[in-house]
Amino acid sequence: MTQTDSKAGNPELWVDEHGDALYRYALSRLQNAAAAEDLVQETFLAALKSGGEFAGRSTMRTWLIGILKHKIIDYIRKESRERPTEDLATTDASDETFFDSTGRWRAGFTNRQADPRKMLEHKEFRAMLACCLARLPESLQRVFVLRELENQETEEICKELDVSSTNLWVMLHRARLRLQNCLTENWFSNPKGKD
Amino acid sequence: MLTCKEVSRLVSESLDHPLPVRRRVAVRLHLVMCNLCRSYRSQMLALRQVIRRYADADDPGLEGAQMPARVLDRIKRALQEQRDRPGEAPLEKP
Numbered sequence: 001m002t003q004t005d006s007k008a009g010n011p012e013l014w015v016d017e018h019g020d021a022l023y024r025y026a027l028s029r030l031q032n033a034a035a036a037e038d039l040v041q042e043t044f045l046a047a048l049k050s051g052g053e054f055a056g057r058s059t060m061r062t063w064l065i066g067i068l069k070h071k072i073i074d075y076i077r078k079e080s081r082e083r084p085t086e087d088l089a090t091t092d093a094s095d096e097t098f099f100d101s102t103g104r105w106r107a108g109f110t111n112r113q114a115d116p117r118k119m120l121e122h123k124e125f126r127a128m129l130a131c132c133l134a135r136l137p138e139s140l141q142r143v144f145v146l147r148e149l150e151n152q153e154t155e156e157i158c159k160e161l162d163v164s165s166t167n168l169w170v171m172l173h174r175a176r177l178r179l180q181n182c183l184t185e186n187w188f189s190n191p192k193g194k195d
Numbered sequence: 196m197l198t199c200k201e202v203s204r205l206v207s208e209s210l211d212h213p214l215p216v217r218r219r220v221a222v223r224l225h226l227v228m229c230n231l232c233r234s235y236r237s238q239m240l241a242l243r244q245v246i247r248r249y250a251d252a253d254d255p256g257l258e259g260a261q262m263p264a265r266v267l268d269r270i271k272r273a274l275q276e277q278r279d280r281p282g283e284a285p286l287e288k289p
Contacts, residue, residue, distance in 0.1 A: 011274045011278070012271045012274060012275070015267055015270050015271050015274070016267070019262045019267055019270065020260075020261050020262050022262075023260065023261070023262040024260055027260055028249060028250060029250075037262070037263075037266045040262070040266075040270065041266075041269070041270045041273055044270055044273075044274055045273060045274065045277055048274055048277055048278065049277070095200065098200075098203070099198075099199065099200040099203075102198065103198025103199055103200035103201065104198065104199050104200075105199045105203075105231045105232075105235075115237075115238065115241055116238065116241040116242045116244070116245040117241045117244065117245060119245070120245050120248065126249060129245075129246075129249055147211070148243060148246045148247070148250070149246060149249075149250040150250075151247070151250075154211045154212060165212075168211075169204075169207070169208045169211055169212075170204070172207060172210075172211055173203070173204050173207035173208065176207050176210075176239055176242060177203070177207075179242065180238055180239070180242055
């Protein structure tokens with residue numbers, strides 16, 4: 001199967017060539033297999049509908065990922081509108097997990113932290129990270145995915161999710177702290193992480 | 196003098212927007228003296244780097260999930276149907 005075949009209107013071949021990559025892309029951002037499957041399907045259908053539009057502007061993969069990216073951002077925006085969660089910028093209690101009442105780090109919190117770069121070398125890491133992302137409260141997950149995985153600017157995210165920039169910064173901070181903490185916990189409970 | 200809690204928030208914010216100069220100076224001053232916050236800062240930078248790699252669907256270094264076969268079939272059928280539907284099919288390329 002060649003790129004030419006797929007471009008010449010063999011959309012079933014697109015699915016074989018790019019299905020897994022698109023699925024991984026969606027799954028890493030949504031932590032929800034059913035939603036990821038649906039968005040990948042919509043992406044292929046949209047690609048088919050737009051027919052020859054691709055016409056060598058970029059690689060097939062980049063073109064499809066570009067369509068999927070929009071679908072994911074739409075999905076997150078819609079979810080946040082339809083299923084608003086509590087305002088974690090103001091009500092989250094996780095600060096006490098990390099800091100004592102004088103604002104100092106709780107004993108041993110940062111110096112026992114694992115270096116994510118070392119974790120990356122282990123093949124279980126991707127699953128570990130996915131699991132930690134999935135454990136974030138939904139509202140933190142959404143802002144974190146848009147900011148760190150989709151690399152959107154904070155102004156864009158504020159507009160899309162209708163939050164103030166101050167709230168967004170607080171939420172991103174909480175997401176990062178929790179994620180780092182979760183990764184560390186998983187890492188040290190995994191025998192391979194102990195070296 | 197900023198507390199670690201404030202510094203951790205500002206370090207995170209500095210990943211999202213440039214801090215005002217006075218804030219930046221205060222954070223730096225704290226970091227010089229506080230190794231816990233220095234270590235936190237380097238973890239946050241590492242986390243960003245690692246997440247960016249994780250975000251790349253084509254990253255060859257990481258094994259990834261595969262689309263279940265039944266979903267692949269479902270998508271292929273949907274594509275087939277859309278193509279066969281009169282009026283919905285894209286124009287043949289000239």
